[in-house]
Amino acid sequence: MNDEAACVLFDSGHRACGGCAAAMAARLILDAAGKDTIVVSSTGCMEVFSTPYPETAWNVPWIHSLFENNSAVASGIVASLAKQGRKEKVIALGGDGATFDIGMLCLSGAFERGHDFTYICYDNEAYMNTGIQRSGATPYDASTTTSPAGSCSSGNPRPKKDLPAILAAHGAPYVATTSIAYPPDLKKKVEKAVRTPGPCYIQIHAPCCTGWGFEGEKSIAIGKLAIETGLFVLYEMENGVVTRVKKVVRKPVEEYLIEQKRFRHLFKPRRNEAEIAKIQAIADRNAEKFGIDIKLKK
Amino acid sequence: MLEIMEGSHAVAEAVGYCRPQVIAAYPITPQTHIVEALADMAANCKIDAEYITVESEFSALSACLGASAAGSRVYSATTSQGLALMFEVCFNCAGMRLPVVMSIVNRALGAPLSIWNDQQDSISLRDSGWLQLYAEDNQEATDLHYLAYRVAEDHRILLPAFVCFDGFILSHTYEPVDMLTQEQVDGFLPPFRPYQKLDAADPISFGLFASPDYYMEFRYAIDQAMNRARTVIPEAGKVFSEMFGRDYSGLVEEYRLDDADCAIVAMGSICGTVKDAIDDMRNEGKKVGLLKLRAFRPFPVNEVQKALKGVSTVAVLDKNISLGSKGAVALEVRDALYGTQIPVHDFIIALGGRDVRKKDIAAVVAHAEAGKGDTYYGLREEVLK
Numbered sequence: 001m002n003d004e005a006a007c008v009l010f011d012s013g014h015r016a017c018g019g020c021a022a023a024m025a026a027r028l029i030l031d032a033a034g035k036d037t038i039v040v041s042s043t044g045c046m047e048v049f050s051t052p053y054p055e056t057a058w059n060v061p062w063i064h065s066l067f068e069n070n071s072a073v074a075s076g077i078v079a080s081l082a083k084q085g086r087k088e089k090v091i092a093l094g095g096d097g098a099t100f101d102i103g104m105l106c107l108s109g110a111f112e113r114g115h116d117f118t119y120i121c122y123d124n125e126a127y128m129n130t131g132i133q134r135s136g137a138t139p140y141d142a143s144t145t146t147s148p149a150g151s152c153s154s155g156n157p158r159p160k161k162d163l164p165a166i167l168a169a170h171g172a173p174y175v176a177t178t179s180i181a182y183p184p185d186l187k188k189k190v191e192k193a194v195r196t197p198g199p200c201y202i203q204i205h206a207p208c209c210t211g212w213g214f215e216g217e218k219s220i221a222i223g224k225l226a227i228e229t230g231l232f233v234l235y236e237m238e239n240g241v242v243t244r245v246k247k248v249v250r251k252p253v254e255e256y257l258i259e260q261k262r263f264r265h266l267f268k269p270r271r272n273e274a275e276i277a278k279i280q281a282i283a284d285r286n287a288e289k290f291g292i293d294i295k296l297k298k
Numbered sequence: 299m300l301e302i303m304e305g306s307h308a309v310a311e312a313v314g315y316c317r318p319q320v321i322a323a324y325p326i327t328p329q330t331h332i333v334e335a336l337a338d339m340a341a342n343c344k345i346d347a348e349y350i351t352v353e354s355e356f357s358a359l360s361a362c363l364g365a366s367a368a369g370s371r372v373y374s375a376t377t378s379q380g381l382a383l384m385f386e387v388c389f390n391c392a393g394m395r396l397p398v399v400m401s402i403v404n405r406a407l408g409a410p411l412s413i414w415n416d417q418q419d420s421i422s423l424r425d426s427g428w429l430q431l432y433a434e435d436n437q438e439a440t441d442l443h444y445l446a447y448r449v450a451e452d453h454r455i456l457l458p459a460f461v462c463f464d465g466f467i468l469s470h471t472y473e474p475v476d477m478l479t480q481e482q483v484d485g486f487l488p489p490f491r492p493y494q495k496l497d498a499a500d501p502i503s504f505g506l507f508a509s510p511d512y513y514m515e516f517r518y519a520i521d522q523a524m525n526r527a528r529t530v531i532p533e534a535g536k537v538f539s540e541m542f543g544r545d546y547s548g549l550v551e552e553y554r555l556d557d558a559d560c561a562i563v564a565m566g567s568i569c570g571t572v573k574d575a576i577d578d579m580r581n582e583g584k585k586v587g588l589l590k591l592r593a594f595r596p597f598p599v600n601e602v603q604k605a606l607k608g609v610s611t612v613a614v615l616d617k618n619i620s621l622g623s624k625g626a627v628a629l630e631v632r633d634a635l636y637g638t639q640i641p642v643h644d645f646i647i648a649l650g651g652r653d654v655r656k657k658d659i660a661a662v663v664a665h666a667e668a669g670k671g672d673t674y675y676g677l678r679e680e681v682l683k
Contacts, residue, residue: 035498035501036498037498038368038496038498040364047507048507051503051505051506051507052506052507052509053506053507053508053509053512054506054512055506056503056506058501058503059501060498060501061496061497061498061500061501061502061503062496062501062502062503062504063364063367063496063503063504063505064503064504064505064506064507065360065363065364065387065390065394065505066360066386066387066390068356069356069357069360069363069387071357072352072356072357072360072361072364073360073361073363073364073367074364075322075350075352075357075360075361075364076320076322076350076360076361076362076363076364076365076366076367076368076372077364077365077367077368077496079320079322079348079350079361079365079370080319080320080348080364080365080366080368080369080370080372081368082348083319083320083346083347083348083370084319084368084369084370088497088498105353105354105356105357106353106354106356106357106360108353109352109353109354109357110357112353113350113351113352
């Protein structure tokens with residue numbers, strides 16, 4: 001993953017936190033997509049930490065307009081390139097707030113119209129740039145600053161929105177989930193998406209040490225646990241059909257939850273068995289739906 | 299050649315002659331005839347443009363922003379609620395110095411819902427960094443599009459531009475229009491030459507965030523470009539006049555103002571009615587003239603000062619209201635005349651499409667001369683009860 005070309009396209013010196021998975025994602029995305037790529041970023045952590053005027057970390061053409069319009073801006077760029085006979089690939093990049101919530105209208109419109117671009121969401125499961133507020137991608141029971149755990153709340157009351165399914169329902173030819181904890185998987189999926197004509201969607205699970213509450217050196221380990229517990233599933237959908245799934249020997253969700261401050265209220269001051277069981281049930285449903293369990297031979 | 303054309307169709311044809319490469323628009327009354335006509339032209343290969351049927355005005359302008367940054371000449375059209383939905387993108391286009399040209403078919407803003415004309419929509423974007431030109435008739439509405447592209451894309455300016463004309467009153471009215479030919483437009487408007495663009499061969503970053511150490515200088519630079527537009531617009535207008543004989547060399551236009559005691563200041567289609575009313579009043583011996591504002595942004599301060607120098611009374615017709623204050627045009631005119639003794643009387647008039655007749659203009663002048671300004675003209679007392 002420390003491929004020289006990648007480091008050149010998304011350069012060092014940006015202001016991301018140590019251990020930031022979004023920064024790792026940017027590097028891996030460009031490593032896979034290559035230099036003939038135009039990136040359209042939403043407002044958010046990635047945009048802010050990578051482009052404090054007069055500096056930029058991007059050595060590909062890059063544009064940021066607003067929080068919620070990267071898909072629409074990308075639509076215009078794709079149209080413009082087509083008119084000019086240019087061949088650059090277009091990637092719209094947004095956090096989960098920009099993608100799941102405020103940018104949903106533009107995203108839906110761009111996918112319905114079928115523009116040839118790839119939308120990549122770095123999913124760190126809350127509004128991190130503004131200080132860890134809940135989004136439509138925040139998992140059940142996560143404590144955020146707008147869904148705080150309290151005496152009569154166990155954190156975020158709703159499960160994560162199933163955005164890949166929504167975009168697949170738009171007729172997207174290729175939809176995939178991946179994680180920064182699996183760099184080869186991430187790069188392979190980005191390569192496939194940018195190569196596939198039409199609107200493609202990739203959701204990258206990107207643990208946020210600051211927002212989730214863990215030490216920066218654990219980003220990859222936490223990312224792996226999300227997959228290994230079945231709380232985040234790695235899969236590909238082609239023309240609406242799930243074609244590939246990463247199988248795992250599942251671990252109990254507790255091993256993932258206990259590592260993060262955002263779930264601490266489930267363990268302290270006392271274990272909340274009922275809520276932990278509900279989260280385990282979410283993982284169990286994921287496992288059944290996608291068939292991720294590797295059956296060990298006894 | 300003179301043709302009898304609907305305003306919207308004349309504007310659409312003019313836009314086509316400007317050779318936009320990407321068009322993104324969302325239908326809204328009374329703008330629809332323009333975008334329908336352009337869609338038809340694209341469907342029949344009469345224009346060589348990508349036409350993006352976006353899902354909202356917000357995306358329409360966002361798509362234009364992206365296409366402009368990628369190096370294409372772009373076009374959109376909207377009005378009222380649609381423009382309000384674009385609010386955020388409007389500031390962005392100007393801040394990123396992208397020369398988007400957009401027709402604003404002026405319409406009132408809700409609530410209450412109204413599809414009829416006033417100028418509240420574009421006036422409400424006065425601080426967004428877009429050039430704002432206002433047309434009196436359909437001839438001017440078409441011609442100002444050529445002018446707007448030339449000025450917006452000028453590397454001394456690089457600002458987006460509204461071409462504003464009154465909804466229904468102009469957009470849906472058939473008038474004789476002298477349409478230029480494609481060759482004539484090509485002679486006036488050179489191909490789009492972006493100052494910089496998104497290009498893998500020369501990667502740059504657009505839209506960075508600015509700390510307090512830098513932000514003010516960016517805003518100042520936009521304002522400086524606006525200042526330069528005070529000379530670049532007349533310069534382009536002069537070239538247009540020399541080529542085609544119609545005079546747009548002024549940010550303002552004067553009508554029988556030379557010896558006027560009372561000057562009416564107005565923008566848009568109402569100026570036609572005002573001119574007729576002035577002719578009547580002149581016949582009765584009243585010395586009334588009109589100062590028509592063609593540009594509202596940049597605001598033609600010097601031209602207003604010069605034109606109104608000798609008058610004893612000014613009556614401003616404002617088809618907008620800055621609620622809690624005055625009409626936006628009157629505020630600007632009063633500011634331009636600060637330090638003089640010329641009284642500026644503001645009349646909020648014709649909001650939400652209320653008709654204005656010649657006798658209303660005469661009544662406004664009578665009110666102004668009696669010193670009874672800064673009021674709404676034509677309120678229906680029985681509705682207020």
